[in-house]
Amino acid sequence: MTGLDPAALAALGRTSDWSSIRVVVAGFGVSGYAAADNLTFLGARVTALDESEAGDRRERADLLESLGATVRLGPGSTTTLPDDVDLVVTSPGWSPRAPLLAQAVGRGVPVWGEVELAWRLRDPERPVPWLAVTGTNGKTTTVQMLEAMLRAGGLRTVAAGNVGLPLVEAVMDPDPYDVLAVELSSFQLHWTSTVAARSAAVLNVAEDHLDWYPGPSGMTDYAADKGRIYERVRSACVYNVADPVTEELVREADVTEGARAIGFTLGTPAVGMVGLVDDVLADRAFVEDRRSSAAELCTLGDLASQAPHYVANALAAAALARSFDVTPAAVQQALRDFRPDGHRIAEVATVDGVTWVDDSKATNPHAARASLQAYDPVVWVAGGLAKGARFDDLVQAVRDRLRGVVLLGRDAPVIRESLRRHAPDVPVIDVAAGEDDGVGPMDRVVAGAASLARPGDTVLLAPGCASMDMFANYGARGDAFAEAVHRRRRGDS
Template structure:
């Protein structure tokens, strides 16, 4: 049977008879399979897992005419007659199903590419897109708040919030979408053209997915895909030259502008900070001689440098969409980040305890550590191939001590021995002893190192799945152990 050409296929086209394999049946995979079935495509969804509500959703799609195969071995072989593969985020190009698709010349789209194709042709909501190693979710949620404050119907979608396919298929189209995109999602995009886009930063992460000597270059290149075909503004981090180079390398629509964000005084065409005021010198009429005040640092939920940087990036994207400075200020004054992001847990005996469990790579941990001095650092977990030498060299002089736990604790310990040998280190094993769990022993160890005026900071620099269900469970365990200690010491 000949293969259907899907090169220019979009929402207004005829999907009946198009044979689509959806790789992965999680949240985004289900959304893709459901909407493709609705459009009339012949859908086969495959997933090795039967966890969560996958089985229930499989029964639902089966009743609508789709084929769903779950369980071990389901993704080993690509069906014979396939016109298109739609892959869920995180599926590596080397996975058997996608490798077979490449060998047979079958097009592979990510669910983000599919969503872009399925926008309402009459009211295609523009996308304001955010990527980066760290800070994506907070920045997108700030952006969503700014757009709402500006009176626009919007939603945070993509790698956070609503699945992007569901967002574009809403019967009542949104005015604009705040879209978080991971490198995994961007890898499989081909035609996405955001109205404006930001790369917040690029640092080592996911080196278990990007392998080989070109891993970092490949990872950065996937981040840079967010700038391709941008129409209005490419927002980059002045402090991260890689992000500016990605803008230079991108093929954008003529007239699109490069907009830098900086924690210093902004040059013309940038947003930055002037005397503790977040200032816009990019989207004002007389930017050569004036700036628009967006808010003060004191009005933000945190004055941590990386949090201020996120606010500036979100503001640049919102201003590129003509959101007023007043609306930006209103949103930033009221915005509060999700849990486990530089969240104060308690103050015990004049020691501040902070949960930043979301800091799951060295770059995120470094940004968090730079906000506190002196600090007792709680770290460890799954390093995902990352190294910690640069981090330890950068913050070694502010470390009161370090408490390590998790599988790759030795990786961090070795960096500390090389670059901060005088910093005391306590390692906590995963096993139980004396009725205490590992996080209770972490908190006890941190308390023994801390002095009045210090901060104990959970910023692991690693993923959590070696010991916890996710970073939220890790942060919850830390907070619970701190509160138990407060109960015993009161």
């Protein structure tokens, strides 16, 4: 058991006396270092643990140790929880089944995530409100859109959390922000207990991370962690009209009295929603006379892409911004100027009438399905690490628009079996990573896709899988795809 009185622990915050608090920080990556650094600054007795010494961890460890912290890096460092611990702060990727965290729970030691710590470390004299976003797909684009809208509205803000700045760093900034645009993963939300966003959105809930949420209750547990973002919301709970799970999560949430449920839809918005009226993104939720009028937020032509999932992200971001009194004009300005990060429905080139698109960020079936539904006909490039996901629903939904499929990566057989069951007439080309013919695997992918495509088609890299079986990350995979396309365009391959 922890030696600290539970009431005293529950009250810990920015202005507390941390000098006697013994904290173990599990993980020493970006968020773990931010937590350990700021807890050391506050005077806590910090021990940071990480199995990895990669990157600049050793350099950061030397810095923290010079300030009085203890840092243990390398294999075996996280096997055993130290004896004298009052609190464990975990990095988001750590599973609750990790031995260190399981030992903490077994000994009655509280476990907070870095997000929970950040919430508690807000300045009590000027607590910065959070506008928070989660979902299986679209989180980063939506949060970056939201950040752009808030800036266009004249507010000092930053994207933080699962993208951009670590939340602990954001809340500890000596020049407080007006508001934070916060991306939260299910992993981060799992370890929250007091976070109360001003407004929050769940964009969608689909099968993903079943390696982190194993067993028959995996999807239920995953959705429940997503739903934590709505707890204690004060202003608006933004949900996806096309995804009933998100609305149900709002219904189940214990929100602050007066909080509103705001739907976003690609159809005509009902009262209290944002949606599409012809080619106009319209707000019928945050206007004075919403029963008989709507505010124009922008047109489809203002957006960098008219892909349905991109439009949905824009509507969700707009709902959050409008809940914070950002004007329609500022929303429109932000959306006109906004360009998504690389590897998100990024057009690479048009060669011989075939358009090549990099959506390497589509790392699960739900994201791949959303991307595929924006193109017809399409040659689909897929495969990688499936993380326990299944592809039957995806193949059934898109089979009529598939010209062909090129598969690569470790779990290509999983996708091939779904294609065999539900789209047996669609031609499939398998690319084996181990072939030694002097040509890289992505060049073989591009050659195979080119052999299937016809003028007017789109070749879409939307793998539906993680990348780490063959590439450092999804960005490296997308770069390899784009480079192979450009080599083919130049005649180098």
